[in-house]
Amino acid sequence: MSSSNDILDQLNTKEYEFGFFTDIAMEIAPVGLDEETVHFISEKKQEPRWLLDWRLKAYNSFQKQSLPHWQNFEMPDIDFQNISYYAAPKNKVKYNSLDEIDPELLKTFEKLGIPLSEQKALAGVAVDAVFDSVSIGTTYKETLKELGIIFCSFGEAVMEHPELVRKYLGTVVPHSDNIFASLNAAVFSDGSFVYIPKGVRCPMELSTYFRINAENTGQFERTLIIADEGSYVSYLEGCTAPRRDESQLHAAVVELIALDNAEIKYSTVQNWYPGDREGKGGIYNFVTKRGICKGNNAKISWTQVETGSAITWKYPSVILQGDNSSGEFYSVAVTKNKQIADTGTKMHHIGRNTKSRIISKGISAGMGNNSYRGLVQIAGKADNARNFTQCDSLLIGDKCGAHTFPYIESKNNTATIEHEATTSKIGEDQIFYLNQRGIDTEKAVALIVNGYAKEVLNQLPMEFAVEAQKLLSVTLEGSVG
Amino acid sequence: MLIIKDLHAEINDREILKGINLEVNAGEVHAIMGPNGSGKSSLASVLAGRESFQVTQGEVFFEGKNLLEMPPEIRAREGVFMAFQYPVEIPGVSNINFLKTAINEIRTYRNQPQLDSKEFLKLTKERQKLVEFDAKLVNRSLNEGFSGGEKKRNEIFQLAMLEPKLSILDETDSGLDIDALRIVSNGVNKLRTEENGFIIITHYQRLLEYIIPDFVHVLYNGRIVKSGSKELALELEEKGYDWLKEEVQSESVQ
Numbered sequence: 001m002s003s004s005n006d007i008l009d010q011l012n013t014k015e016y017e018f019g020f021f022t023d024i025a026m027e028i029a030p031v032g033l034d035e036e037t038v039h040f041i042s043e044k045k046q047e048p049r050w051l052l053d054w055r056l057k058a059y060n061s062f063q064k065q066s067l068p069h070w071q072n073f074e075m076p077d078i079d080f081q082n083i084s085y086y087a088a089p090k091n092k093v094k095y096n097s098l099d100e101i102d103p104e105l106l107k108t109f110e111k112l113g114i115p116l117s118e119q120k121a122l123a124g125v126a127v128d129a130v131f132d133s134v135s136i137g138t139t140y141k142e143t144l145k146e147l148g149i150i151f152c153s154f155g156e157a158v159m160e161h162p163e164l165v166r167k168y169l170g171t172v173v174p175h176s177d178n179i180f181a182s183l184n185a186a187v188f189s190d191g192s193f194v195y196i197p198k199g200v201r202c203p204m205e206l207s208t209y210f211r212i213n214a215e216n217t218g219q220f221e222r223t224l225i226i227a228d229e230g231s232y233v234s235y236l237e238g239c240t241a242p243r244r245d246e247s248q249l250h251a252a253v254v255e256l257i258a259l260d261n262a263e264i265k266y267s268t269v270q271n272w273y274p275g276d277r278e279g280k281g282g283i284y285n286f287v288t289k290r291g292i293c294k295g296n297n298a299k300i301s302w303t304q305v306e307t308g309s310a311i312t313w314k315y316p317s318v319i320l321q322g323d324n325s326s327g328e329f330y331s332v333a334v335t336k337n338k339q340i341a342d343t344g345t346k347m348h349h350i351g352r353n354t355k356s357r358i359i360s361k362g363i364s365a366g367m368g369n370n371s372y373r374g375l376v377q378i379a380g381k382a383d384n385a386r387n388f389t390q391c392d393s394l395l396i397g398d399k400c401g402a403h404t405f406p407y408i409e410s411k412n413n414t415a416t417i418e419h420e421a422t423t424s425k426i427g428e429d430q431i432f433y434l435n436q437r438g439i440d441t442e443k444a445v446a447l448i449v450n451g452y453a454k455e456v457l458n459q460l461p462m463e464f465a466v467e468a469q470k471l472l473s474v475t476l477e478g479s480v481g
Numbered sequence: 482m483l484i485i486k487d488l489h490a491e492i493n494d495r496e497i498l499k500g501i502n503l504e505v506n507a508g509e510v511h512a513i514m515g516p517n518g519s520g521k522s523s524l525a526s527v528l529a530g531r532e533s534f535q536v537t538q539g540e541v542f543f544e545g546k547n548l549l550e551m552p553p554e555i556r557a558r559e560g561v562f563m564a565f566q567y568p569v570e571i572p573g574v575s576n577i578n579f580l581k582t583a584i585n586e587i588r589t590y591r592n593q594p595q596l597d598s599k600e601f602l603k604l605t606k607e608r609q610k611l612v613e614f615d616a617k618l619v620n621r622s623l624n625e626g627f628s629g630g631e632k633k634r635n636e637i638f639q640l641a642m643l644e645p646k647l648s649i650l651d652e653t654d655s656g657l658d659i660d661a662l663r664i665v666s667n668g669v670n671k672l673r674t675e676e677n678g679f680i681i682i683t684h685y686q687r688l689l690e691y692i693i694p695d696f697v698h699v700l701y702n703g704r705i706v707k708s709g710s711k712e713l714a715l716e717l718e719e720k721g722y723d724w725l726k727e728e729v730q731s732e733s734v735q
Binding site: 427428429430432433434435436437438439440441443447448450451452453454455 | 529530532533552553554556557558562563565568569571572573574578579580582583584586587590622623639
């Protein structure tokens with residue numbers, strides 16, 4: 001007799017589609033981390049003194065911190081001295097136009113489904129492509145410039161808009177925030193910068209595509225998005241890396257600033273190399289993402305689809321400072337084989353009539369472990385704050401785990417806080433029902449999972465919703481039967 | 482179309498089917514009746530390929546092919562449809578998306594071109610009218626929050642959409658009020674052709690007043706103990722199953 005366990009136990013790993021490596025001449029800094037490394041990177045980027053000083057302060061606070069221990073997984077050994085903190089394709093320090101990019105790099109991104117020539121590019125989506133430590137090109141820059149929108153690599157922003165960078169850098173995630181944020185602040189090499197001027201509604205999706213390629217390097221990029229009064233922007237990031245036996249560290253920082261009546265929608269489709277089925281290799285995705293609704297009626301919305309990485313560890317958060325501001329967090333996190341996710345959000349209600357909404361959908365298969373960790377904090381002056389949280393877990397098989405750690409702290413008795421949670425298992429009955437209608441088991445699981453995650457997938461920009469759906473199906477291929 | 486020979490099957494090491502013989506030809510409607518626990522629903526599950534059942538002996542051929550060797554989805558694509566006694570709910574998956582996936586999987590298997598959205602929509606509208614299925618339900622999540630009757634009607638709607646060769650209705654009448662029963666039966670009658678066959682599993686003769694069977698079989702203790710025409714159903718309604726049980730027992734004593 002075959003039981004549901006027999007069906008569900010037969011795990012096999014679907015090959016990771018983006019595991020290839022681009023062979024290209026690289027300039028790679030020797031491994032190791034000290035003050036010299038920070039100087040080296042700052043010099044490479046020809047940065048102004050104030051930025052170097054800020055990096056050095058960050059390095060200083062990095063040294064004072066130790067690794068946290070509250071997370072729901074065993075902290076892997078990370079030897080910070082065995083990582084190279086800078087890797088860039090050789091020959092070109094700066095590309096003046098997209099035509100000058102090394103064809104090998106263009107090919108790489110094309111293979112990843114991200115054509116960088118504007119003729120071929122996705123209609124309505126501007127892309128900044130980051131390869132290891134540097135941005136290699138940004139599409140539709142000129143079109144956006146006409147509206148006063150700045151969309152460029154972080155390095156470029158430091159050169160050309162130092163006043164904006166200086167004003168906002170580290171204001172949401174301070175250089176001393178946590179050990180990985182401090183490390184990032186000390187050694188970040190590039191990333192994306194966005195500024196949307198007053199009253200402008202960004203006409204296209206902005207997106208950054210992160211690719212780790214070089215070995216033994218870490219990727220430490222920073223994203224800074226500023227939406228000025230009454231503006232709107234929707235931004236998406238995607239990520240992949242080659243298949244390797246050694247784990248690599250990705251410690252990014254994202255800061256979002258929404259002023260009065262501004263709205264930022266930030267979406268992530270994370271597909272870093274997850275490691276093999278024994279848990280060998282894979283990216284450690286330790287990222288600090290935080291947004292602030294600085295102004296009244298501001299709105300920040302995080303949507304994340306997390307399917308890759310050996311360990312995903314992040315809590316995209318919103319500080320609801322402005323009155324009537326609102327924060328949203330929509331998440332689908334998938335863990336299979338030995339993948340780990342400890343993710344969720346923090347909503348800090350400070351202003352009056354602030355609202356937050358959290359929808360988290362965890363999916364665990366194989367021996368994957370999925371934790372939702374969330375904090376809803378209502379400050380004393382946050383009258384009439386409202387929060388709604390729903391965190392659901394879906395289990396596939398009986399060797400995986402789902403955990404929830406919701407924290408609520410309210411200092412104001414006018415607050416309304418709702419929390420709902422469910423745990424369910426994909427039933428053999430559901431699969432058989434779909435089988436009986438001619439749908440095979442792989443497709444049946446994909447249908448069920450996509451149905452389960454629909455509420456979150458619906459939040460993604462249309463161009464990416466279909467991709468994310470496919471990604472979810474492919475990720476779970478082979479997890480059942 | 483369907484030939485069942487000496488079929489034995491067990492679940493959890495307990496024998497449920499103890500030698501079923503049955504032949505269904507195109508254009509025929511066979512009713513299978515019998516008391517609780519006689520193996521009626523088990524027979525439907527075994528034919529559909531539910532994995533919890535183990536076939537220990539016998540053969541089943543569908544259009545000349547060995548049905549028991551096929552996984553459930555292949556049986557479905559070959560044209561075997563089961564209307565479930567307890568249809569499952571699948572949250573977030575729209576009825577329409579599910580049906581489109583199913584139809585196109587089946588069509589691909591049969592080397593037919595996939596239906597495009599326009600053709601699919603046309604088919605949906607037509608079939609939904611045929612079986613009087615509420616248009617609102619078509620766009621809802623699959624069976625989620627449907628009433629018992631709505632779920633059963635959705636089964637018949639799916640039957641209409643997928644156009645199987647052999648349909649097995651597993652106690653589709655249970656839990657239906659008289660109006661729903663009439664609608665479901667009308668649907669089945671409209672879908673009845675010279676090319677397809679039906680196996681209708683039911684407790685009560687009531688359903689057979691609406692769907693007139695060509696043959697009635699009584700299943701008892703894992704075997705078909707009596708077969709006859711539609712009059713047999715009336716006889717059962719009148720006399721119950723006890724006289725049959727006695728008959729079977731006295732036969733086995735002899």
